[in-house]
Amino acid sequence: MSPHTQAAASAHGRVRRPTVRLLRHLLPYWRRLLPAALAAAGSELASAALMATAAWLITRAAQQPPLASVSVAIVAVRALALGRGTLRYTDRLLGHDGVLRAVAGFRTRVYEALVPLAPAGIPAFRSGDLLTRLVDDVDAAQDLLLRVLIPAAAAGTVTTTATATASVLLPQAGLLLGLLLAVAGLLVPTLVLALSRRAGRAEKAARAELAVATLDLTQGAADLAAYGARDRAHDRARGASARIAALERLGALTTSSASAVVLLLQGGATAGVTWLALRAHAAGTLSAVRLTVLAVLALVSFEALAPLPGAARRLVAVRASARRLADLLDTPPPVVDPPAPAPLGTDGPLGVDITDLRVRHRPDGPLALDGVSLRLPPGRRVVLLGASGSGKSTLIAALMRFVPYEAGSIRVGGRELRDCTGADARRVITGMTQDAHVFHTTIRANLILARPDATDADLREAVRRARLLDWIESLPDRWDTLVGGDGATLSGGQRRRLLLARALLADPPVLVLDEPTEGLDPDTAAAVLSDILDATRGRTTLLVTHERSGLAAADEIVTLPTAGSEPSPRTAAGRERYR
Amino acid sequence: MKPVERRLLREVPALRHHMTYSTVLTLLGAGLVTAQAALLARALADGFVGHAAQVAPLAAPLTALAAVMALRALLTWARGTLAERAAADTKDTLRGRITDRMRQTGPLRLTACRHGETATLLTRGLDALDPYVVGYLPTMTATVVVPLTVVAWLWWTDWTSALIVVMTLPLMPVFGALVGKHTARRTARQWRLLARLGGHFLDVVAGLPTLRAFGREGYQIRVVGEMADAHRRATMRTLRVAFLSSLVLETIATLSVALVAVPVGLRLLAGELDLRTALTVLFLAPEAYLPLRAAGAAFHDSAEGIAVAERIFAILDDEDTTDEDTTDEDMTDEDSNTERAADRPADRAPAPDGRTAHLRLDEVTVHYPDRPAPALRSVSLTVRPGEHVALVGPSGAGKSTLLSLLLGFTTPGVGRITVDGTDLTNIDPDTWHAQVAWVPQRPHLFAVSVTDNIRLGRPDAGHAEVRAAARAASADRFIEELPHGYATVLGEHGAGLSAGQRQRIALARAFLKNAPVLLLDEPTAHLDPESEAAVTRATADLMRGRTAVVVAHRTSLLPHADRIITVRAGSLVTPQPSLDEGLLAS
Structure with missing residues (x-):
C-alpha cells in the first residue's frame, strides 16, 4: 500500500478521546480489576504504614512507657512487614489475571469488528507489518491497565491516605504535604505526557525510516550492490539510527528531570512538614510521637509516585494504539447484507x-x-x-x-x-x-x-x-x-x-x-x-x-x-x- | 555476569563509561542517603528533647536536610540522564555494527534469508536492551556499594543493628538465586507453549479472509476467546512461579526492617539507646536492602535484553556471511575468513574496460552447502565483447548462478572467472559493478520516488535523462499515470505496481546506467502478454551495442541472441552451430 492511502486513512478518522474509548471496552472486567488495584494500593500503603508505625514505636519507646503500651505497635510492625510482600505478590497476580481476561475479551471484540472488514475494508490485510501492528495495538490494552491505571490507582490511594493522616495529626502539615504530592503526582506526569508526545512523533518518523532503510539494505542488497548504491543506503540507515539515538537522548532528559523534580518535592515536603511539626511541638500543640510520624509520612508517601513519570510516557504509546483501534472499530464494512436477503440454492453445478x-x-x-x-x-x-x-x-x-x-x-x-x-x-x-x-x-x-x-x-x-x-x-x-x-x-x-x-x-x-x-x-x-x-x-x-x-x-x-x-x-x- | 554481558561491556564503550559513572554516582548517592538519615534523625531527636524551647537552632539541620535531598535529586537526574543516554548510544553502536556487517555480507545471502529477523532486531528488538542498561546494569555496583556504606555507618552508630543487617543481607541473593533457578527451569518449559498461544491471534487475523471464504469466521470467534483464555492460564502458571522470587526478596527486606526496628524499640524502652541513634538506624536500614530489591526486580526485565544481545552477537559472529564460502568447508574457519576480508580492498585492481573485455568462465564448479548436487559443474564459457548470449534451460539448472558468478556475488569453489584475463576475485567489485547493468528476476524497488529508483546507479542524473531512460524501457506511460508521476513514492516492496511495471523500472535503471555489460535474468518472466511485448522491445533496444548475457525462459527474446546456450543440471549443452547461424540470420 502506498504512503498516500495510508496518510488518507489516518487523516479522515481523527478519533476523539481514544484512550477513554479503549477503557470503555475494558471496563466490563472491573470486578477482576478492582481487587488488583486494591491489592496494589494495599501493598503501597503497607510499606508506608510499616515505616510510620516503626517511627511511632521508636519514639514512643523513647518515652519509656510500660511495655504493654507498645506491644500492639510491635505486632503491627511485624504484620505489616509480612503483609507487604504478600500483598505485592497478590497484586501482581490479580493484576495480570484480570488484565489478561480483559484483553482476551477485547481480542474477541476486535476480531468481531474485523470479520466484515476482511479483506477489502482496511489496508492491514494487504501488509504483514500493518497486521502485526494491529495485533500489538490490541495488546496495548494490557499496558494501559497494568502499567498506567493500576500504579496510578495505587499512587492515588497512598497520597490521599497520607494527606488525610497528616491533616488529622497537624492540619497545616497535611495541607503542605497534600499540595506537594499533588504537584508530584499530577502536574509532573502531565508535563511528561505533553513533552513525550511531541518527541514521540519525531521518533516515530525516524523509526519508520530506519525500518524502510533496513528493508532496503537486506531485501534490496543485490540491487544496491550491482548499482554501486550500497554506501548510500548504508548512510541512510546510519543517519536514521543516529537521529533515533539523538531523540532518545533528548527523551532521557524528560524522564530523569521528572524523577529529579519528584525527589526535590519529596525533600521539600520532608523538610517543610518536619519544620511545621517541630514548631507545633515547640508550641506544645503536637505530641512527640506525632512529630516523628509526620516526618516519616512525608518521606515515604512519595515512594508510591515513582512509577508515574514512566506511566505517563507509556500512555503516549497507548494513546496511539487506542486511536488506531478506534479508527478500526469505526470503519464501516464495505459490503452490507440486504435487510431481507433472498435465499440462494447451492445444488448442482451452477452458472x-x-x-x-x-x-x-x-x-x-x-x-x-x-x-x-x-x-x-x-x-x-x-x-x-x-x-x-x-x-x-x-x-x-x-x-x-x-x-x-x-x-x-x-x-x-x-x-x-x-x-x-x-x-x-x-x-x-x-x-x-x-x-x-x-x-x-x-x-x-x-x-x-x-x-x-x-x-x-x-x-x-x-x-x-x-x-x-x-x-x-x-x-x-x-x-x-x-x-x-x-x-x-x-x-x-x-x-x-x-x-x-x-x-x-x-x-x-x-x-x-x-x-x-x-x-x-x-x-x-x-x-x-x-x-x-x-x-x-x-x-x-x-x-x-x-x-x-x-x-x-x-x-x-x-x-x-x-x-x-x-x-x-x-x-x-x-x-x-x-x- | 554472563559471557555475553562481559562482551557487551568490552565492545561497547558507552556501556563501560556508563558503569564508571553509575558507580561514582551510586557511591555519592549512598553518602547522601546516609547524611539524609542522620540529619533527619538529629532534627527529630533534638525536637523531641527540646519541647517548648526555641525551634530556631533546629533550622540548620533542616536546611541541611533540604540541601542534601536537593543534591540527591541532582544526582538522580544525572544518573537517569546518563543511563538512558548510555542505552541510546549502545543501541546506536549495535545498529551500526549490524549494518556494517550487512555491508560486508554477500548480497545474495542477505536477500535470501533472515531479513525479517534482522529488520525487527534493528528497529524494535533492540529496545529490549533499555531495561537492562538503564535498570539492571547500575544495580550491579549498587548492590555492593550501597549496603557496604550503610553497614559501615550503622556499625559506627549501633553495631548490634548492623549485625542484624549483615546477617540478613546475604539471605537475599541466596534465596533469590535458589528461587530464580527453580523458576527459570519452569518458565523455560512454558515458553514454547506461551509463544504459540500468543501467536494464535495474529495467525487467525491474518487468515481472516480465508476463514470468510470458507464461512468459518463465526466458529473462530469462540476459538479466539478460548485460545486467549488458554494463553492467560499458561501465563498465570508461569507468573505464579516467576513472581515468587520477588515475593521472597521483598519479604526478606521488609521483615529485616522489622527485625531491626523492634529490638531498637525494646532497647529504647530499657534506656540502652538514645532516640537519635534509633531513628538513624530506622531510616538507614531499609536503604541497605533497596539495591538488592531493585536488582531482583530489574533482573526479571533484563532477561530479554540479554537474549537480544546474544542474537546480535550471533549475527555479528556468523561466519557464513560472505557468499564466498559456498564450496570448500575447510576454507571457512574463522581466521582465514577474517583475514581474507581484511586484505581484500588493498589487493584488488580496478576492473578492465567492459566495452572490450572478454568474459570467461574457466572450469567453474559451484556447490551450495545446502544442496546435494552442485549448481554448476566444470562450466567453461567465453563471451566476446558485444556478443549477446541467451541462456535457456529448466529452472534450477544453474542459469541464475551463472549470472551471479559474473556479478561476483557468488565465488566458484573450483575454477575461475576472468574479465580480460584478470581473475574476478582480484578485481575491486565497485569498479566492476560500475560497468555492469543487472536486471534481476524480481528487482527490488526502494521506498523512494520513481525517479530515485531509476537513478539508483547514477544519483546525479537529471530529469531529462531519467525520462529518456523510462521511455526507452517503455515505462514512461504508466509512470505518468501514477498519482504524482515520477515523484510518486513507492510503498512497501514497490506495492501498487505490477510485476511487469516493476521489471520495466528496473530496465529503466539499466538504460540510465548505460553500462557496457548487461546481465538480465528472465526479464519477461511473470509478465502478461502486453507487458511482455513491451519489455521484450525495451530489452532488445538495451542490448544493442553491449555485451549481454540473458537468461530467457520465454522464446520472445531468443531472436535477439547471437548464441543460445542450454543449461541443464549444472552443465552447458554445446550449441548447435547450424541453429546458431539460423537465428543470427533471422
Whole structure:
C-alpha cells in the first residue's frame, strides 16, 4: 500500500478521546480489576504504614512507657512487614489475571469488528507489518491497565491516605504535604505526557525510516550492490539510527528531570512538614510521637509516585494504539447484507452471469472494473487472462462479495448476488483467493477448515488431485505435520498445492482460483496449472492467471481488457487456445 | 555476569563509561542517603528533647536536610540522564555494527534469508536492551556499594543493628538465586507453549479472509476467546512461579526492617539507646536492602535484553556471511575468513574496460552447502565483447548462478572467472559493478520516488535523462499515470505496481546506467502478454551495442541472441552451430 492511502486513512478518522474509548471496552472486567488495584494500593500503603508505625514505636519507646503500651505497635510492625510482600505478590497476580481476561475479551471484540472488514475494508490485510501492528495495538490494552491505571490507582490511594493522616495529626502539615504530592503526582506526569508526545512523533518518523532503510539494505542488497548504491543506503540507515539515538537522548532528559523534580518535592515536603511539626511541638500543640510520624509520612508517601513519570510516557504509546483501534472499530464494512436477503440454492453445478460490472475500491476512487461481462457456464472451466492491473482479483472479490459492485449484475442460478447474504454467496462461490493463508497448525486442520464434515477419504481425494498425497505420506507426522507461520516450512509449490487441495475439498458449486501459480517458477507453474485443470474437470471453475502455458485443457480462455479502456460489451469467449 | 554481558561491556564503550559513572554516582548517592538519615534523625531527636524551647537552632539541620535531598535529586537526574543516554548510544553502536556487517555480507545471502529477523532486531528488538542498561546494569555496583556504606555507618552508630543487617543481607541473593533457578527451569518449559498461544491471534487475523471464504469466521470467534483464555492460564502458571522470587526478596527486606526496628524499640524502652541513634538506624536500614530489591526486580526485565544481545552477537559472529564460502568447508574457519576480508580492498585492481573485455568462465564448479548436487559443474564459457548470449534451460539448472558468478556475488569453489584475463576475485567489485547493468528476476524497488529508483546507479542524473531512460524501457506511460508521476513514492516492496511495471523500472535503471555489460535474468518472466511485448522491445533496444548475457525462459527474446546456450543440471549443452547461424540470420 502506498504512503498516500495510508496518510488518507489516518487523516479522515481523527478519533476523539481514544484512550477513554479503549477503557470503555475494558471496563466490563472491573470486578477482576478492582481487587488488583486494591491489592496494589494495599501493598503501597503497607510499606508506608510499616515505616510510620516503626517511627511511632521508636519514639514512643523513647518515652519509656510500660511495655504493654507498645506491644500492639510491635505486632503491627511485624504484620505489616509480612503483609507487604504478600500483598505485592497478590497484586501482581490479580493484576495480570484480570488484565489478561480483559484483553482476551477485547481480542474477541476486535476480531468481531474485523470479520466484515476482511479483506477489502482496511489496508492491514494487504501488509504483514500493518497486521502485526494491529495485533500489538490490541495488546496495548494490557499496558494501559497494568502499567498506567493500576500504579496510578495505587499512587492515588497512598497520597490521599497520607494527606488525610497528616491533616488529622497537624492540619497545616497535611495541607503542605497534600499540595506537594499533588504537584508530584499530577502536574509532573502531565508535563511528561505533553513533552513525550511531541518527541514521540519525531521518533516515530525516524523509526519508520530506519525500518524502510533496513528493508532496503537486506531485501534490496543485490540491487544496491550491482548499482554501486550500497554506501548510500548504508548512510541512510546510519543517519536514521543516529537521529533515533539523538531523540532518545533528548527523551532521557524528560524522564530523569521528572524523577529529579519528584525527589526535590519529596525533600521539600520532608523538610517543610518536619519544620511545621517541630514548631507545633515547640508550641506544645503536637505530641512527640506525632512529630516523628509526620516526618516519616512525608518521606515515604512519595515512594508510591515513582512509577508515574514512566506511566505517563507509556500512555503516549497507548494513546496511539487506542486511536488506531478506534479508527478500526469505526470503519464501516464495505459490503452490507440486504435487510431481507433472498435465499440462494447451492445444488448442482451452477452458472454465473456477469454483465456490465462496475466496481470501485473507494467511493471517490477510479473504477477498478468498468463494465466487465463474463459468462461461466455450468460445469465448464473458464480461464481468465488479463494484463496486470486489469482487475482480475477485483472481479473475484466482487464474486465473493468482499467488495460491492455499484452497477451491473452478477446472477447466480437466476438470483442477483446483491440480494443475497455474503455468507450465502461464499457458500456458492469460493476457492483460492490471492491472499489465501496457511494457518500455523497441522496439515489436516488447514485442509478441513474448508469443509469441517469431510471424511478422511475426502481429504485424501482432494490432496491426491492437488498432487500432494505422496509428499504428505512421506512426512514423519503425515497429516499431523505442523506447517509453520503462513506456511513458512513449505516450499512455494507445496504451499500452492496445499491451498489448491483446500479449495478442491471445499467443493463449492462455483470454484474460483485466483493466480494459483503466483510466485512459482515457470516450469512448476505450468505443471500446477495443468494439474488444476485436470482436477476441476466437470466443475464450474473460474481460473484467473497470467501464465499462458499449461492451459491446454481449459474449456474456454477469456482475456480481460485493461480497466479504463472502452467498456466492452461481452469479451470474446471463443476457444482461444495457446500453443 | 554472563559471557555475553562481559562482551557487551568490552565492545561497547558507552556501556563501560556508563558503569564508571553509575558507580561514582551510586557511591555519592549512598553518602547522601546516609547524611539524609542522620540529619533527619538529629532534627527529630533534638525536637523531641527540646519541647517548648526555641525551634530556631533546629533550622540548620533542616536546611541541611533540604540541601542534601536537593543534591540527591541532582544526582538522580544525572544518573537517569546518563543511563538512558548510555542505552541510546549502545543501541546506536549495535545498529551500526549490524549494518556494517550487512555491508560486508554477500548480497545474495542477505536477500535470501533472515531479513525479517534482522529488520525487527534493528528497529524494535533492540529496545529490549533499555531495561537492562538503564535498570539492571547500575544495580550491579549498587548492590555492593550501597549496603557496604550503610553497614559501615550503622556499625559506627549501633553495631548490634548492623549485625542484624549483615546477617540478613546475604539471605537475599541466596534465596533469590535458589528461587530464580527453580523458576527459570519452569518458565523455560512454558515458553514454547506461551509463544504459540500468543501467536494464535495474529495467525487467525491474518487468515481472516480465508476463514470468510470458507464461512468459518463465526466458529473462530469462540476459538479466539478460548485460545486467549488458554494463553492467560499458561501465563498465570508461569507468573505464579516467576513472581515468587520477588515475593521472597521483598519479604526478606521488609521483615529485616522489622527485625531491626523492634529490638531498637525494646532497647529504647530499657534506656540502652538514645532516640537519635534509633531513628538513624530506622531510616538507614531499609536503604541497605533497596539495591538488592531493585536488582531482583530489574533482573526479571533484563532477561530479554540479554537474549537480544546474544542474537546480535550471533549475527555479528556468523561466519557464513560472505557468499564466498559456498564450496570448500575447510576454507571457512574463522581466521582465514577474517583475514581474507581484511586484505581484500588493498589487493584488488580496478576492473578492465567492459566495452572490450572478454568474459570467461574457466572450469567453474559451484556447490551450495545446502544442496546435494552442485549448481554448476566444470562450466567453461567465453563471451566476446558485444556478443549477446541467451541462456535457456529448466529452472534450477544453474542459469541464475551463472549470472551471479559474473556479478561476483557468488565465488566458484573450483575454477575461475576472468574479465580480460584478470581473475574476478582480484578485481575491486565497485569498479566492476560500475560497468555492469543487472536486471534481476524480481528487482527490488526502494521506498523512494520513481525517479530515485531509476537513478539508483547514477544519483546525479537529471530529469531529462531519467525520462529518456523510462521511455526507452517503455515505462514512461504508466509512470505518468501514477498519482504524482515520477515523484510518486513507492510503498512497501514497490506495492501498487505490477510485476511487469516493476521489471520495466528496473530496465529503466539499466538504460540510465548505460553500462557496457548487461546481465538480465528472465526479464519477461511473470509478465502478461502486453507487458511482455513491451519489455521484450525495451530489452532488445538495451542490448544493442553491449555485451549481454540473458537468461530467457520465454522464446520472445531468443531472436535477439547471437548464441543460445542450454543449461541443464549444472552443465552447458554445446550449441548447435547450424541453429546458431539460423537465428543470427533471422
